[in-house]
């Protein structure tokens with residue numbers, strides 16, 4: 751079976767920590783799965799997610815994406831651009847660009863035609879229900895709207911896999927529900943989704959939950 755993501759024996763330490771941030775973490779996410787990673791603050795959830803996106807160096811272990819194991823930064827960067835969408839707790843939108851320009855950003859270098867980029871950015875904004883706000887700058891959007899623009903940006907290159915780090919962490923209940931519904935809809939349409947979350951209600955809506963404590967991973971029933 752080919753997994754969307756297969757992490758094997760991941761070990762990562764940071765200076766000054768009593769135990770590794772990731773302590774032999776192995777985790778396979780099937781194509782089309784929806785997984786929540788939960789655990790206490792500082793337990794290693796974000797580190798696990800970043801490792802799955804090839805964003806951090808590891809002391810041991812390996813990560814395969816759709817059966818391929820990228821080697822080195824350039825290999826990972828190419829793979830991320832085409833296969834992986836990333837959403838962070840803070841939206842990291844560029845403040846001087848409009849919503850549609852922000853969504854266009856990851857396509858630069860992937861899609862040569864500017865008109866094709868804009869058309870796809872508009873389509874991604876439509877997918878998150880924000881067509882009407884395409885020309886607004888982030889300062890003119892609510893927190894929930896900004897996070898939906900960040901999700902549209904993550905969808906820009908039509909990734910097979912969406913990795914989201916506390917995507918609802920800064921949102922009120924109504925906006926959190928809307929973002930989770932959006933992620934569930936993307937998953938229902940075939941995207942593999944991995945969400946790091948503190949919120950048990952968000953985790954309960956994912957097909958599967960794993961828990962990390964002190965860098966060690968356990969499967970939840």
Ligand SMILES: Nc1ncnc2c1ncn2[C@@H]1O[C@H](COP(=O)(O)OP(=O)(O)OP(=O)(O)O)[C@@H](O)[C@H]1O
Nearest residue numbers: 764765767771789790791792793794795796797798
């Ligand atoms: N770049 C870094 N330099 C030093 N220590 C780090 C770094 N990144 C993470 N850590 C440490 O590694 C541990 C795991 O961090 P991580 O961000 O993965 O936890 P988390 O479970 O996502 O926490 P939270 O829920 O608070 O976001 C923490 O003790 C954190 O302080």
